[in-house]
Amino acid sequence: MSDNSHDTAGLMTVIQRGWFTAGALAVLTLVEYVVATTVDAPTLWLLPFIVAKGGLILEVFMHSSDLKTLDGGNA
Amino acid sequence: MRQLLRAVIFGILGYLIGATLTWLVRGGSLGDEVCVVFGYVVGLVGWLFGIGMGDTWVREWFGLPARESDVTGWKRYLGFSTDHKVIGVQYLATFIVVLLLGGVAAMIIRFELAQAGEGILNADRYNQVMSMHGILMVAVAVAAILGSFGNYLVPIMIGADDMAFPRLNAVTFWLIPPVAIGLLAAPTLGSFDAGWTAYPPLSVVNNGGQILFVLAVTTFGLSSILGGLNVITTIVTMRAPGMTWGRLPIFVWAAFAASMISLLTTQFFAASLVLIAMDRVAGTVFFDGGAGGDPLLYQHLFWFYSHPAVYVMVLPGFGLVLETITHMSRKPLFAYKAVVVSLLTIAGLSVIVWAHHMFTSGMAEYLHGPFMFATEMISVPTGVIFLSAMATLWRGKLWMKTPLFFAMIWIFQFLMGGVTGIFLADVVTDVSLHDSYFVVAHFHYTIMGGMIFAFLTGIFFWFPKITGRMINDRLGIIFALWLTIGFQLTFLPQFWLGTNGMNRRIADYPDQLEGANLFSSISAFFLGGSFLLLIYILLSAARRGPKAGDNPWNASTLEWQVSSPPPEHNFSGQPTVVGHPYGYGTADSRHAEFAGMTAVGLAEPEQAGTGEGGDNE
Amino acid sequence: MAMTTTPEAVHSRAEATYRPAANRLGLWLFLASETFLFSAFISSRFVVSGTDQPEHLNQGLALLLTLLLLWSSISAFRAEAAMAHDNRRLFHREMLTTIVLGALFLVGVGVEFNEALTDFPANTIYGSSFFMLIGLHAFHVLTGILALGVVWNLGRLGHYGSDNHWPVEGVVKYWHFVDLMWVAIYPTLYLFGGS
Numbered sequence: 001m002s003d004n005s006h007d008t009a010g011l012m013t014v015i016q017r018g019w020f021t022a023g024a025l026a027v028l029t030l031v032e033y034v035v036a037t038t039v040d041a042p043t044l045w046l047l048p049f050i051v052a053k054g055g056l057i058l059e060v061f062m063h064s065s066d067l068k069t070l071d072g073g074n075a
Numbered sequence: 076m077r078q079l080l081r082a083v084i085f086g087i088l089g090y091l092i093g094a095t096l097t098w099l100v101r102g103g104s105l106g107d108e109v110c111v112v113f114g115y116v117v118g119l120v121g122w123l124f125g126i127g128m129g130d131t132w133v134r135e136w137f138g139l140p141a142r143e144s145d146v147t148g149w150k151r152y153l154g155f156s157t158d159h160k161v162i163g164v165q166y167l168a169t170f171i172v173v174l175l176l177g178g179v180a181a182m183i184i185r186f187e188l189a190q191a192g193e194g195i196l197n198a199d200r201y202n203q204v205m206s207m208h209g210i211l212m213v214a215v216a217v218a219a220i221l222g223s224f225g226n227y228l229v230p231i232m233i234g235a236d237d238m239a240f241p242r243l244n245a246v247t248f249w250l251i252p253p254v255a256i257g258l259l260a261a262p263t264l265g266s267f268d269a270g271w272t273a274y275p276p277l278s279v280v281n282n283g284g285q286i287l288f289v290l291a292v293t294t295f296g297l298s299s300i301l302g303g304l305n306v307i308t309t310i311v312t313m314r315a316p317g318m319t320w321g322r323l324p325i326f327v328w329a330a331f332a333a334s335m336i337s338l339l340t341t342q343f344f345a346a347s348l349v350l351i352a353m354d355r356v357a358g359t360v361f362f363d364g365g366a367g368g369d370p371l372l373y374q375h376l377f378w379f380y381s382h383p384a385v386y387v388m389v390l391p392g393f394g395l396v397l398e399t400i401t402h403m404s405r406k407p408l409f410a411y412k413a414v415v416v417s418l419l420t421i422a423g424l425s426v427i428v429w430a431h432h433m434f435t436s437g438m439a440e441y442l443h444g445p446f447m448f449a450t451e452m453i454s455v456p457t458g459v460i461f462l463s464a465m466a467t468l469w470r471g472k473l474w475m476k477t478p479l480f481f482a483m484i485w486i487f488q489f490l491m492g493g494v495t496g497i498f499l500a501d502v503v504t505d506v507s508l509h510d511s512y513f514v515v516a517h518f519h520y521t522i523m524g525g526m527i528f529a530f531l532t533g534i535f536f537w538f539p540k541i542t543g544r545m546i547n548d549r550l551g552i553i554f555a556l557w558l559t560i561g562f563q564l565t566f567l568p569q570f571w572l573g574t575n576g577m578n579r580r581i582a583d584y585p586d587q588l589e590g591a592n593l594f595s596s597i598s599a600f601f602l603g604g605s606f607l608l609l610i611y612i613l614l615s616a617a618r619r620g621p622k623a624g625d626n627p628w629n630a631s632t633l634e635w636q637v638s639s640p641p642p643e644h645n646f647s648g649q650p651t652v653v654g655h656p657y658g659y660g661t662a663d664s665r666h667a668e669f670a671g672m673t674a675v676g677l678a679e680p681e682q683a684g685t686g687e688g689g690d691n692e
Numbered sequence: 693m694a695m696t697t698t699p700e701a702v703h704s705r706a707e708a709t710y711r712p713a714a715n716r717l718g719l720w721l722f723l724a725s726e727t728f729l730f731s732a733f734i735s736s737r738f739v740v741s742g743t744d745q746p747e748h749l750n751q752g753l754a755l756l757l758t759l760l761l762l763w764s765s766i767s768a769f770r771a772e773a774a775m776a777h778d779n780r781r782l783f784h785r786e787m788l789t790t791i792v793l794g795a796l797f798l799v800g801v802g803v804e805f806n807e808a809l810t811d812f813p814a815n816t817i818y819g820s821s822f823f824m825l826i827g828l829h830a831f832h833v834l835t836g837i838l839a840l841g842v843v844w845n846l847g848r849l850g851h852y853g854s855d856n857h858w859p860v861e862g863v864v865k866y867w868h869f870v871d872l873m874w875v876a877i878y879p880t881l882y883l884f885g886g887s
C-alpha cells in the first residue's frame with residue numbers, strides 16, 4: 001500500500017479497492033449459502049468458495065505480499 | 076527481586092480472585108476444577124503483570140512511558156531482564172534444577188522397581204511419580220537447549236545485539252516458573268497419573284491434579300511457541316552484514332529448524348489438552364466413546380505435536396554437537412550444505428510420521444504402511460548428519476577435552492537410539508515391542524543420549540564463554556565416563572527386559588525379571604550420583620576456575636571474538652561477515668571483521684592446545 | 693539493564709517501535725501458528741462427527757454474523773488506510789465502527805449459545821464441536837476488540853502517523869485473521885452438512 005501522506009486521492013483509491021473486495025466477499029458468501037442449502041452433500045462445492053474468500057482476505061486485507069520483502073536484506 | 080516478589084503476590088492474589096469469583100458465580104466448592112482453571116488463568120496474568128509486563132507493555136498500552144528495570148549485577152538474573160544473555164543463563168539454571176528434580180523422581184521409580192512386588196510405592200503412587208518424572212524431563216528436553224543456548228548463542232553467532240523481540244523473550248522465560256509451580260502443586264489436588272502423554276479416557280476421569288497438568292503444560296506450550304517465533308524472526312531479520320544464509324553457523328540452522336517445529340506443531344498439543352480440559356470441566360464429550368466421541372482423536376492430535384517434538388529436542392542438540400566437533404577437530408564441517416538440507420528435511424518430514432506411535436491403538440489398518448514408510452524415511456537425513464559428524468572427526472586434529480569427549484560419546488548414544496527406533500517403526504516388530512521396556516530404553520538413548528549429552532557438550536564447550544572461567548578438564552572427563560558407563564549399565568538391560576515381557580508404566584513385574592531390574596536400579600543410582608559431580612564441577616569452576624580469556628578454544632565463530640562473558644550489547648562495533656564460519660585449515664580463511672579489531676584468525680591447535688585458560692588474544 | 697550505557701540508547705536499539713520487517717514477520721509467524729490451532733480444532737470436529745449437523749441450526753443468525761464480521765473487516769481496512777494517509781478523523785470513526793461491530797458479533801454469539809444450550813448442549817457430539825469452535829473464535833474476537841481499543845485510544849492520543857503506524861497495521865491484520873478463520877469455521881459448522 002502506498003504511504004502517501006495527505007493524499008486524499010490515494011486514500012480514495014485504496015478504500016475503493018477495499019469496497020470492491022468486500023462486495024466480492026459478500027456476494028461469494030451469499031452464493032455459498034445458496035449452494036449449501038440447495039445441493040446435497042455440498043462439501044466439495046463449498047471448498048472453492050473458502051479458497052476464494054480466504055485468498056481475497058489474505059491478498060487485499062492482510063497485504064500478504066509484504067511477506068516477500070521481509071528478509072533482513074542479507075539473503 | 077522486587078519484581079519477583081510482586082509477581083508472586085500478584086500471582087497468588089490473581090489465583091484467589093479468579094477462583095473465588097468463579098465460586099461465587101456458580102456455587103459448588105472452591106476446590107472445584109472450574110475454579111482452579113479460572114484461578115490459574117487470572118493468577119498467570121497477575122504473575123506476568125507483576126514480573127514486568129505491567130511496567131513495560133501494559134503501561135505503553137495506556138500511553139504511559141515504559142519503566143525499564145535498572146537492576147545490575149547478579150540481581151538481573153532474578154528479574155525481568157530483556158538481555159538475551161541473561162535470559163539464556165536463566166533458562167540454563169532453571170532447567171538444570173528441573174533436570175535434577177526429574178532425576179530425583181527417577182531414583183524413586185528405580186527404587187520401587189528394584190524388586191518385584193509392591194515396595195515403597197503402591198501402584199497409584201507409582202504412576203504419579205512416573206508421570207511427574209516424565210513430564211518434567213520432557214519439559215527439560217524440549218526447552219533446555221533452545222532456551223539456554225538458543226537465546227545465548229543465536230544473536231551473537233549472527234552478529235546481532237539481541238533477539239528480535241527482547242521483551243517477548245523475557246515473557247517467554249517468565250512463563251516457565253508457573254509451569255513448574257503448577258506441576259509441583261498437583262499433589263494438592265490428588266496428582267496426575269496418566270503419564271506425560273495424558274491419554275483419555277483416564278485423563279478425563281482421574282484426580283484433579285490432571286487439570287493442573289493441563290494448565291501448566293499448555294502454558295509451557297505457549298512459551299515454546301513464543302520462543303520459536305522469536306528465534307526465527309531474529310535469524311531472518313537480524314543477521315549482520317555479510318551473514319548470508321550459507322554462512323550461518325550450523326547451530327543457528329538447527330535452532331531455526333527446531334523453532335519452526337515448535338512454532339507450528341505445539342498448537343496441536345495445546346489443542347489436545349484444551350479438549351481434555353473441556354471434557355473435564357465443561358461437559359463436552361470429545362473423548363467419550365459412549366456419547367459419540369473418540370479417544371483416538373486425542374492420540375492423533377497429541378502425536379502430531381509430540382513426534383515432531385522429539386526433533387525440537389534433538390535438532391538443537393545436533394547443532395551443538397556439530398559445532399563442538401568442527402571446532403575441536405580443527406576441520407571445516409563436512410558437507411555443511413547437506414547438513415542444512417537434512418535439518419530442514421527432518422523438520423518437514425517430522426509432521427507426517429506421528430501415527431507410528433499408534434500401530435497397536437486400533438486405528439485404521441491402511442494407515443500402517445504409509446506411516447511406517449514415512450518414519451523410516453527420516454533415517455536418511457538423520458544419517459547424513461551422522462556422516463557429517465564422523466567425517467568431520469575423520470583425520471582431524473582431535474583436541475580431546477571434555478566437550479569433544481561428550482560429543483563423541485553422543486555419536487554412540489544416538490546411534491543406539493536411532494537403530495532401535497527402526498524396530499519400533501516397523502509395524503511387525505512394534506506390535507510386540509510397543510509399551511514395553513524396549514521403548515523405554517529406546518527413548519532414553521535418544522533423549523538422554525541425544526539431547527542431554529548434547530546439552531552437556533554445550534555446557535562444557537560454552538561454559539568459558541558464559542562465565543569467563545575454565546572447567547577442570549580432568550574432572551570433566553571423569554564425569555563423562557562415569558555418566559556414560561552408568562547410562563549403559565542402566566539402560567542396556569532394559570532392551571532385554573522389554574523383549575522378555577517387562578511392560579512399560581507398571582509398578583510390578585514377573586519375578587523372573589527381578590535380576591535384571593535390580594541390576595538396572597543399582598546402575599541407575601550410580602548414574603544419578605554422577606550428577607553430584609557435575610554440580611560440583613560447575614559450581615567450583617564458576618567460583619574458582621582459571622580465567623578463560625576471550626577464545627580458549629581458538630574457535631572461529633563470532634561469539635568467541637568478544638570478551639568472556641560478552642559485553643552488554645555483544646559487539647562494540649558492527650561485525651561484518653566475510654567468509655564461511657568453519658574455514659579451519661585454510662590459511663587465509665576469515666569469518667568476520669570488526670571495526671577496531673583484527674580479522675578473525677584461525678590458529679592451529681598446537682598453539683591453542685597449550686595450557687588451560689591461556690589467553691590467546 | 694546495567695546502568696553503564698544510557699537506558700535511552702538501550703531502549704531505542706533493542707525495542708524500537710517501528711521495525712517493519714521484524715514486526716511483520718513476527719506477526720505472520722504468530723498467525724501461522726494460530727492457524728495450526730484452528731486447524732486442530734476444525735479437524736477434531738470432522739474426526740468426531742464428520743459433517744453431520746442438527747436440524748435446529750439458526751442459519752439466519754449465522755449468515756447475519758458472517759456479514760457483520762465482513763462489514764467490520766472493511767471498516768478495519770478503512771481505518772488502517774486512513775492512518776497510512778494521516779487522515780485521523782476517518783481513522784477514529786472507522787476504529788470505533790469496527791469495535792462496535794465486533795461487540796455486536798459477540799452479542800450474536802451469546803444469542804446463538806443460548807439457543808444451542810437447549811437444542812444441542814455440550815454433551816452432544818455436535819454441541820461439543822460447536823461450543824469449542826465458536827468459543828475459540830469468540831475468544832479471538834474478544835482479544836481483537838481489546839487490542840483495537842488500545843490502538844484506537846493511542847491513536848486518539850496522537851501516537852501514530854503515516855510513517856509510524858505499525859500497531860494499527862498489526863491489530864488490523866489480526867482482525868482480518870479472525871475473519872479469515874471464520875471463513876473456514878462457518879461452513880464447517882453450518883454449511884457442509886447440507887440442508
Ligand code: HEM
Pocket residue numbers: 272385386388389431432450451453454457492493494496497499500501505508509510514517518521522525526
Ligand atoms: C532415528 C529415528 C527414530 C525412529 C525410527 C523412532 C521410532 C520410534 C517409534 C516407532 C516409537 C513408538 C514405539 C512404541 O510406542 O511402540 C518411538 C517412541 C519414542 N521415541 Fe523414537 N524414533 C526415532 C528417534 C527418536 C528421537 C530422536 C527421539 C527423541 C529425541 C525419540 C523419542 C521417542 C520417545 C519419547 C518415544 C516414546 C513415546 C511414548 O510413548 O511416550 N525417538 N520411536
Ligand SMILES: [Cu+2]
Pocket residue numbers: 381382385429431432
Ligand atoms: Cu515418534
